Amino acid sequence: MEDLKYFEILAKKKELSKQNSSSPLKFMILSNITVNQLTDIAEYYLLTKGVNVVFDTGNYDNIVQDIQNLQNIDGIIIFWEAANIINGLHYKINLFSDKEYTQILEKVKSEIDLILPKLENIPTVIFNEFSSLLFNSFFRKKNKFDQLCDDLNNYLIEKLPKSVVKTDLNKIIAQVSVEKSHNSRDYISSKVLYSVDFLKAYTQFITPVIMSSVGKIKKALIFDCDNTLWKGVVGEDGFEGINMSENDKQGKPFNEVQNLATELSKHGVIIGLCSKNNPEDVDNVIQNHSDMILNDKYITIKKVNWKNKAENLREIATDLNLGIDSLVFVDDSDFEINLIKEQVPEITTVQVPKKLHIYPAEIRKKFSLFFKNVITEEDKRKTEMYANQVKRKTALAKAGNFEDYLKSLEMFVTVFINDKTKVARIAQMTQKTNQFNLTTKRYTESQILNFVENPIYNIFAVSVADKFGDNGITGLAIIKNNNDFAEIDTFLMSCRIIGRNIEFKFLEFIIDKTECEIIKSTYIKTKKNAQTENFFEKSGFILDNKNDDTKFYILQKQNIQKQSLDYIEISYGK
Amino acid sequence: MAAVFETEISNITDDASPDTIENWDSLRLINLVAALEDEFNIEFEEEEIVEMLNFKLVALLVAEKIK
Incomplete structure (x- = not known):
């Protein structure tokens, strides 16, 4: 993208968006400067990665108010520029008394406090750290403007929820250079602080965060x-x-x-x-x-x-x-x-x-x-778990008969219900699981926490162990209990445990534990989940209705078709 | 220019201006300037940007710069 001119980006974006028919993610850029060129550049670059995102810009210098009004948004990017906290702050602040300095620092801190509760409910939040570099790179000594940025960044470290992804603008400025990042002419006339070159580099720097949030990462x-x-x-x-x-x-x-x-x-x-x-x-x-x-x-x-x-x-x-x-x-x-x-x-x-x-x-x-936005315990143990999987495949090659092989694994499934300690992993699974995922609904940690605390929902997370090792939390079902029927909102299994009939055992288990007599479920087709297309049929669900991408099922509880899977043990964990 | 203002090329006549093109506002004008500077490797003065009142004037300014 570095070599593309701005006109070319606009033209190519138009082409790509014609080809990409997926429904777009909605992102909002909130700022106290003008960054509207970022929308075209970021939309173009993400389209080249196969991700359709529409960026909108909030009202100029209205970050706090805009956040309060956000609804149905997939992500936000916050450009809170220290230099424009008040007009010309980057030079005025050095004439401030200590009292004036404290006042401005406390003002911004209190504004940060105002937006914090909202941030937790937005799936992806990219928050740019405060930077003085564009204005201060020639000064040998730290001045009050540098100090303000440091103080505010420390406040962010202390206060921001860990789901918020902080972005260090200094790293991007270092790539582009101070001179080429700063658009001084348009900053004075229209508060356009950053050049197109900077915004291209910025887009590349934040793209991994967005790719991670849609589960498109290399593994x-x-x-x-x-x-x-x-x-x-x-x-x-x-x-x-x-x-x-x-x-x-x-x-x-x-x-x-x-x-x-x-x-x-x-x-x-x-x-x-x-x-x-x-x-x-x-x-x-x-x-x-x-x-x-x-x-x-x-x-x-x-x-x-x-x-x-x-x-x-x-x-x-x-x-x-x-x-x-x-x-x-x-x-x-x-x-x-x-x-x-x-x-x-x-x-x-x-x-x-x-x-x-x-x-x-x-x-x-x-x-x-x-890049992953959040790293969980399971991630750290992944090498070991995948290595065990490779051993299992080798054992299979030796065992010959698949059924015998599964019996020899001594599988043990532990089910955790509404367990708060598992929320991070559960949210991560909804975001990352593509192949064995019946509805592919993505949830944030805070959404999952709401489900856990809401009596209408039951969240079942499973951990799978066998004689080769423990796979950790690798399966999830979210059940919504309506008055006269229960609904399977989410059912997914990590790809490293599928193909061992655990998915059937798990489904039987949760249906057994459901109090409603009628259970409804859906399969929503995506590019990656074709292998689950007939999963519900296999367990005795009746196809009730369907349209292009979605199949709706219904099941009378007693009609579940159980498979003889005695070789898998399943029970609630502590 | 049509791409910047998200309009049809046929709308970009000599007289095309903020009055005839819906998306021609001050922010998009900055985008147009950025795109032109990038495309032709030129740089405009603040006063020249103020003079960009219609397509013909924009074209003249660019022609002047790349001579």
Whole structure:
């Protein structure tokens, strides 16, 4: 986008919005400056990522009032510019007495207090931190304007709910430069503080937040080995001939990349290998090479063989129950990168640059693809849980008969009902689960908390364990109890536990616990949930009505078709 | 220019102005200036922006700059 001129962005946006027929998310930009150019730029850029968002701007310098009036909004962006808290504050403040300084600080703090309760109910809130950089970069000493921004930012740290995503504008200004970020001519005439260049960079900086809120994030980072994780070719140069030492200029970039991959793994990104090599050579390096950082603890899946890499990557997606478009693949070879681009264009590819010193930066740039607004306990344990899944698949290959295999897993399902401690994970599941999700309704933490506290709703969260390990909270049902019937508002399972009949056991369980005799449910079709299309039919629900994308079902409680799933134990947790 | 004001190209006549084009307001004029500066790698003075009263005047100002 950096290379596109503003006219081109407008023209291309028009084209893209014709092609994208999905119903748009509604975002509002609230500001005390003029940022209306951001709407076109951000709408265009998100459309290129397949996300349809319509941005509206609030009234000029009306942040507090505008927030009070918001309804049915998917997200807001807040540009609260310190320089324009009052006209010309960035230079006037340095003449202020201490008393005047305190007055202005307290005024803004009290305004922040006014908007806080509202922020919790908005699914996505992007709040720009206060910045003095555009005006103060030439001053060696901190002045009162810097101090005000620091004080306000500390207040934000103290007060903002953790669902609010703070954005450090200084990082964006650093990318663009102070001079090119600041539109001084239009700021004086019309309060347009930022240049188009800044707004382009800003859009790119906040895009991961919006992608995360719609569940469009990458989940796995797959590396080739030779000249990707280490310098050299293990099959030719041998164990001693490859290099990934932090004390050697050849090896250092690879050492850094391995550290970066390990860091991602610790945040729940799945790390895998896809390499043409003898598996024992690669295993020997991973287990025994003293410079190897990215060890087996962090690597979930390995496809080390002589097969076509497109095929291997497809298998990786299948083995992990991930969409193919959630993979990022790193390789040094033109041939392999082009093969993947051609055969599996859904996969994002990264080619190891010829200038090795920029390789770590190329990987750092990709971190935003994996960005998650909130990281839960389950995320931190994800590597381990996915590794167990790969073991299960291997066990399946050995067991042969699928039923026998499921019995051998010794599955145990624990159900938590209306459990406040699970709210963050529950909200996250509604936001991220795409494949096994019957209605794909997205909820925020505060919405889930409301459900938990509202007696009309019952929230069932399940945690699944088996002899290979505990998967954590991986399934959810939200039941709304109306007067004469109960309604399944949400029913979803994380992709790493589906295909084991737990979904049927769970559905039987919640229907059993429902007091109403009539249960209604819906299936809402999306691009990703085709596998659940006939889920309710299989359990005995009767199709009551349907339109293009939605099927409505009804069930008399006693007519549920139970499957013989005695090998799954299920009970309430404490 | 039609793209900035979200109107049809046929509406952009020499006489096109805030009076004939619904979306031609002061904010969109700033967008137009940003787009023109970006497109032709030029820079306008504040006084020149004030003179952009209709399409013909905008075109003349741009022509002047890129000569």
